[in-house]
Amino acid sequence: MAIADTSEITLAELQLSGRNHSIPLEALRHDITPIGLHYLLTHFDIPEVDADTWQLEVGGLVEKQLTLSLADLQARPPLTMPVTLECAGNGRALIEPRPMSQPWLQGAVGTAEWTGTPLAPLLEEAGVAAEAKEIVFSGLDRGIQGDSEHAYERSLPVAEAMRDEILLAWAINGQPLPPQHGFPLRLIVPGWYGMTHVKWLRSIAAVAEAFTGWQQDVAYHVRESEDEQGEPVTRIKPRSLMVPPGIPEFLSRTRFLEPGPCEVEGRAWSGRAPISRVEFSDDGGETWADAKLGEPVGEFAWRGWSYGWNAAPGEYELCCRATDEAGSVQPLAPEWNWDGVCNNAVQRVQVVVRAAE
Numbered sequence: 115m116a117i118a119d120t121s122e123i124t125l126a127e128l129q130l131s132g133r134n135h136s137i138p139l140e141a142l143r144h145d146i147t148p149i150g151l152h153y154l155l156t157h158f159d160i161p162e163v164d165a166d167t168w169q170l171e172v173g174g175l176v177e178k179q180l181t182l183s184l185a186d187l188q189a190r191p192p193l194t195m196p197v198t199l200e201c202a203g204n205g206r207a208l209i210e211p212r213p214m215s216q217p218w219l220q221g222a223v224g225t226a227e228w229t230g231t232p233l234a235p236l237l238e239e240a241g242v243a244a245e246a247k248e249i250v251f252s253g254l255d256r257g258i259q260g261d262s263e264h265a266y267e268r269s270l271p272v273a274e275a276m277r278d279e280i281l282l283a284w285a286i287n288g289q290p291l292p293p294q295h296g297f298p299l300r301l302i303v304p305g306w307y308g309m310t311h312v313k314w315l316r317s318i319a320a321v322a323e324a325f326t327g328w329q330q331d332v333a334y335h336v337r338e339s340e341d342e343q344g345e346p347v348t349r350i351k352p353r354s355l356m357v358p359p360g361i362p363e364f365l366s367r368t369r370f371l372e373p374g375p376c377e378v379e380g381r382a383w384s385g386r387a388p389i390s391r392v393e394f395s396d397d398g399g400e401t402w403a404d405a406k407l408g409e410p411v412g413e414f415a416w417r418g419w420s421y422g423w424n425a426a427p428g429e430y431e432l433c434c435r436a437t438d439e440a441g442s443v444q445p446l447a448p449e450w451n452w453d454g455v456c457n458n459a460v461q462r463v464q465v466v467v468r469a470a471e
């Protein structure tokens with residue numbers, strides 16, 4: 115990763131943002147994000163997979179190595195769960211100077227209903243050895259990043275991998291995974307940032323040492339410089355987003371609306387603790403008022419919120435901010451780090467309320 119030497123988006127970033135799209139903010143209206151509107155992040159190429167010959171290997175430090183077909187996995191007890199996924203790089207393009215990578219604004223999020231089978235019973239069947247420290251999840255996709263050629267791989271501590279809610283998923287919103295979301299099988303780790311949810315799973319292996327693959331050991335750290343190890347990125351920090359009210363101007367996305375009562379709605383989530391509060395501001399974050407919270411869509415999914423705003427003619431900067439039960443609250447300004455990760459600063463939406471005719 116490098117830092118942009120100009121504030122202008124480069125063609126390399128544009129190329130990435132065409133491949134990896136965010137959720138259109140108006141799609142935050144749906145409890146469950148329709149397939150195709152869910153955000154997407156693929157580091158390398160989407161692999162071509164033949165489901166008939168595809169197999170999952172479960173091995174490493176286990177008593178009994180397992181080889182499973184998709185049919186074998188689908189014969190196991192299924193579980194369906196709504197889970198909010200968010201990319202750790204969400205908000206990166208709003209950090210100055212901007213780290214060079216996928217230039218997300220704030221829409222790298224979505225909530226889908228994932229169906230699969232829990233991972234823990236499978237690991238128990240394989241018999242993870244006592245000396246195993248981590249479980250490594252390997253994808254079929256391969257590429258070069260940071261001068262290192264590697265397959266996309268991530269690990270979890272054994273205790274984390276054994277949590278009940280962790281799934282090997284073959285379906286999204288009741289449909290087989292589409293190629294871009296990890297067909298035929300992906301990992302779902304509710305509460306953790308997106309990079310943990312390995313797509314196109316090929317193998318799962320128990321290992322005795324902390325895994326040092328590039329996407330684990332080098333990428334996804336909060337650090338001040340490239341030379342520093344930093345703190346690994348794990349669970350999602352609280353964030354809220356609003357559906358921008360009114361109608362947009364095509365290029366700037368500035369919103370235009372008529373004066374009067376306006377129900378502003380949005381979503382809030384955290385992977386660390388349940389959301390306890392969402393606030394709304396119409397003056398760029400100078401003053402705040404409590405929004406009304408809706409029911410969470412699930413234990414690991416976002417909850418809706420709304421605020422009855424009385425829109426008087428004028429120009430506004432609308433903001434929202436979430437707090438979770440751990441007491442963590444969204445900051446007003448981004449906190450800079452080298453990778454441009456975990457920027458959960460509040461959203462700002464420019465609005466013009468026209469004078470009544």
Ligand SMILES: Nc1nc2c(c(=O)[nH]1)N[C@H]1C(S)=C(S)[C@@H](COP(=O)(O)O)O[C@H]1N2
Nearest residue numbers: 153154155156157201253266308309312313
């Ligand atoms: N095999 C593989 N898994 C992957 C990735 C990848 O590039 N390859 N990207 C990760 C990242 S960074 C994110 S944010 C999520 C995105 O999941 P989605 O594209 O289904 O929304 O997948 C994760 N799993």
Ligand SMILES: [Mo]
Nearest residue numbers: 201202308309
């Ligand atoms: Mo990501």
